[in-house]
Amino acid sequence: MTVPELLNQRFLGNTVGQFMVCGIILLLGFGLRRLLSRFLSGVFYRLTKKYTAGVSQQQLNALLIQPLSVVLFLFTLFLAFNVLDYPVRVTDIGQNEPWIKKVAFRLYQMGVIWAMAWVVLRLIDFAELVYRRRAEFTTNVNTRLDAQFIPFAKDFVKVLVLIFAFLVMLGQVFAVNVTALIGGLGIGGLAVAFAAKESLENLIASFTIFLDRPFQVGDLVNVGGISGTVEKIGFRSTRLRTAEKSYVTVPNRSMIDKPLDNLSLRTSRRVSFTLNFGHETSRAQLLAVASELREDLRQRPAVVPEEVQIKLAALTQTGRDLSVQYFVQVATYDEYLDLKEQVNYRILEIVEAHHATFATNTTVVQMSPWAPTGAADPAGGHPVL
Template sequence: MKRVLQLMSLVVACWAAIPAMAAESQSTEPAAAVADGKTTVVQTDTGSSTQVVAATAGATGTAPNVTVVNKGRTVATDLLERFVSWLHRFFPQVDDQLFHWIACGIIVLLAVVLRHLITNIIFFYLKKLASKTETTLDDKLFPAMETPTATLVMVVGIFAALTVLQLSPESDVLIGNSAKMAILAVIVWGLIRAGGALLDHLEEVAHGRQMTVATFMPLIKKTLLVFAVILGVLIILDSVGAPVKVFLTSLGIGGLAFALAAQDTIANLFGSFVVVMDQPFRVGDTVRIAGQVGTVEDIGLRSTKLRLVDKSLLVIPNKSVASESITNLARFARRRVEQVIGLTYDTKPEQLDTMVADLQKLISSQPEVDPASVMVYFRDFNSSSLDLWMVYETPDPDFRKHMVVRQRLNLAIMRLVESRGLSMAFPTQTIQFDGPVARQLAAAKTPAVPQAK
């Protein structure tokens, strides 16, 4: 484990050193080239630093020596010049222009070899070593860093090769700015991938410990990714002298117009933060929102998605979720059943008394029912029935198990009523007429009794 941590620290240190090497460090060297004999001095302004290129003719038949003296030199420039000077010793008789192309090809070839070394050897053994550790963080971190590291090597190699060509002062400025942007873009990409691997590991740990925050890790990852991309773009633009500060200042003026144009989007965004902070439900919970019952499939920055019973997908804006009353059907501590059964009015009081006792015994005998919660009473004289009121609770909140118990009890109650010779009541009405009109109608419907002869 110590070796893995040391290797991870080394990788992070190397990544942190790259921007420092690319940063400009001011030099106290004079902005002049002193040459002996025939010397050509060209001074160019590269924006952030002034270059003085001195080309001095060497001995007869030898290639000219080329040096670059910067007022604002960089570590990378010094290393590149030393490498080119050292390489020139092996090609003393080669024409200067041809030598630059040879040096360009050698640098690209070295970048390819180094990339192969990093991906096929270094990271291969790092991943092999990570597979033997207990933690899964290194198993996610090393694969995430492999591609950006290899890409960074190739980007640095290509731009170093282009710099060696010394095409023109204008081209050098363009190559320098492009190199800054490309290197910073790869670094930001690598850091985002590393951060994503870290968040994946945290999500895995949160799920393993059944932490509430695990449900909202996808939302947190999306939010951090957006901010990381925006910050990376601003850093890249600032590195090439873009007016980022002016842009950020102008946001204060344009922010009002943006807020007015994006009221719903901002309201949904704040609604998502309310859902994350309050945590009324998680992904996978069955909830009732805005009169709809469904299973939560996704909690996004703009909306929450519910899969309804008919398998259709309902998308609810988060501002509505934050303002609606929410019933979380998945967070029952236990489930309570309240039922009323009606018996016909021809049921005798003794039969009702016996029926109440039998129902109490029947419900309490079920293993899934809490006996202390069972209540059965003859409660009401309804318009067409004698109502028995029943209440019981099942400690297991699982909906399917609860419905199985409820169905079994309902069937048992029907059999019990039938075995006692009683009947379930249903709404009926009996209308009685009285008076002369009623007697005439009754007489008209009464068949005549035949007379005996």
């Protein structure tokens, strides 16, 4: 048997030559898909390089190569099996085709739509990464404020892409009249709106947050008894990182309905406490301690000098209370704690230098007068046993 005769032998409705061409296309496509994906990713990066400062090609490759490989593999399947009479050519599908051919073709269509949507979603991630990197390298206040809007916009656009892909799938794969379907949604729109009332309220609240800007990512806020640093303003909720390092999710509606205290916008932080000295500490010692401590606080760069107040607040049974209050201008909570620690150590040094002593908690117990056994109790007239 000659080679042409062998190639023309038919098997399962196709010639051996058709099977060989199909196999070669599959091998080439499967073997070169990663290389072609990297090439396409590099072309896209070069075309957009002047707009992508701060983002490397490796970061783009990490996002695009996998979905592009899937798209190229599906395209290879189309070319390979289009050589054969099975499953079925796109232009030949009809009512008389076997159901298994229709199922295979529908699944292939769904795979193509899903893969293309995947590529678009990764491009959205790349755009968000570019804008975030650009915001990191700028000191423009508006740019830094707008940077917090990008994660929200990314999620919003992704939802739109997924909805569009779903509608395309309904129209192309299942032959649904999408226009009539969208028009029919108006009838049930009211019921859907009531069912998704809270979600819609949170969505509207998120737009209010971005327009009014009561806080931004990185701010320390207190809302509804919860204090934490804003890490993300999402599509439905805002994420806070508390001082205990827990991750709290607060609905956006609560962020605008409840009183919100933006602690990061404070001009200064207040420190207030009371030093309780014993009665053995003299007036001269108290004056010396207060004067030296007041002078020390006013000399510190982070302390507001005109806000330093040290007063003899009260004379109690246990001692003499010296009230201390000052305000500090620091950027972070750690700096605030460091300054308080330095001041506290300085207070101990000043108190020890002037030989003053702090009061100690004592318990005073009043005993009834002693009376000999058998004597009458003055309160009740009963003998003391």
